[in-house]
Amino acid sequence: MTTRTLEWIIERVLFLCAALSVLTTTGIIAVLAFETYEFLREVPVLDFLTGTEWTPLFSNQKFGVLPLVVGTMLVSSIAMVVALPMGLLSAIYLSEYSPSGFRRIVKPVLEILAGVPTVVYGYFALTFVTPLLQAVFPTLSGFNALSPGLVMGLMILPLVSSLSEDAMRAVPQGLREGSYALGATRMQTALKVVVPAAFSGITAAFILAVSRAIGETMIVAIAAGQQPRLTGNPFVPIETMTAYIVQVSLGDTPQGTIEYRTIFAVGMLLFVMTFSLNLISTWLRERFREEYA
Amino acid sequence: MRKHADAIFEFVSLGALLVALAALAALVFDIVSDGAGRFSVQFLTNIASRNAEQAGVYHALMGSIWVIALTGALALPIGVAAAIYLEEYGSRSRTARFIELNISNLAAVPSIIYGLLGLGLFVRLMGMGQSVMAGAATLALLALPVVIMSTREALRTVPSSIREGSYALGATKWQTIWNQVLPMALPGVLTGLILALSRAIGETAPLITIGALTYIPFAPDGVWSKFTVLPIQVFNWVSRPQPEFKANAAAGILVLMVLLLSMNAIAIVVRDRQQGRGRI
16 A cells, blocks of 8 residues: 555544544434424424423323423523623633732632532532522422522533633733723723623623533432422422433333433423524634634 | 722622632532541442442442543544544645534533433444443543544644654654654643543433433443443432432542542643643
């Protein structure tokens, strides 16, 4: 074999490995679409998307996914109320105020916070945060949306903080100096110059955070309960889309039954929601990169 | 007045950061105080049991090690090959741009979706069953985007003069990559791999979805064996109402965290070695 053929073969093999990622996406879509199609042959798509009762595991089966979607939204919103403002403020502090020595210590600690397995956060929510909250709100149920929501916010905070900080540090120093020269304080510079200049990067971080919250599984599977209900009340047990998939996977649901297919239909909805958020986030980040390239 | 506002804002921003750090401290304190009492040699060598006092994590620890070793063996060659293609061969082409975009999107797909892919593809379609192999294949797909991105970063740190020198001596493109570029990038590649695996070892949802069992009283004896992993064992214990099992869960988390921190420590040592080596 000549060197040239060998080089050609190697390049093809490397390309195939890179293309595997596209195959992964295709595989995800194919698997989800196939089972979802089978599911939708038995349940009309409108009933699935607009129904308000979700009881596939009871004898009186109802396939309205709204309770799971609303449960997911509820927990995610609570998480965002914690993660977005606190993450952004932390990023502002690290990027605009903090002495570099402090930053060098805090950043790795935040990385640890981001690397803690989610099952650990679930344990923390159930055994520490819920009892603590129950001392304040005696009506709080043992499983609820509030506690996992707060803990999820804590889990996502490092992601928001680190991506927003990257965006702010990419803002040219000249903009800050110009602002200081006009007599602005550091707060005015941070809020009126740096944050607006880094706006698309920060938005990208926020959107990615929402996507992460929607797809988060173990915290809610452990601490939010398994009762799909259409409510905005954070004090009672609920169920999210991801927790439902876990609940069914833990049981012995035979392949080919409608119960088995529900997890793929719910998974499809989850995938579509997170994938579109991710695409928007990537697009925003690309745009941001061009602004200061 | 302006000065006051500025000082207050600095204080509030710092406060947000400190609250996050305090929460981390509370988490560590909670787990250590709950789990330290159950942590013992027997806990590491015993297998699952219906009796909380006698239950241990041996089977789950072995399961985690099997799955992670196999995940690394699958993700390393594929991830490095993909990164080499994107960085050294196709960097400007439209196909490469598309693959890049796809990888960055895959990195943000929820891990439970990978579980559904693993269930449909590896467990059912390819007939792997609920085996170590199916679990590792699923986690390898999950880890690939991270391995690819960190390998590309490592390849980028190799100065182009190294490549040009190699070409000047008559080496082909692949000879240059294999003999010059990869060895220089290796510490960075390994750091990225270990970090990706340390994330994969804590993954619970995708393995539950492919059907890794929550109660399995033996360690795997091969890649086709059924298995459970540490985080699933922890989840199983957390879900039980009895407080003794909660203590077991906390002790299981301690084992998991020690494993994770040692992997991170290895990654840091490898990275420091790389930085210690002579720059050109």
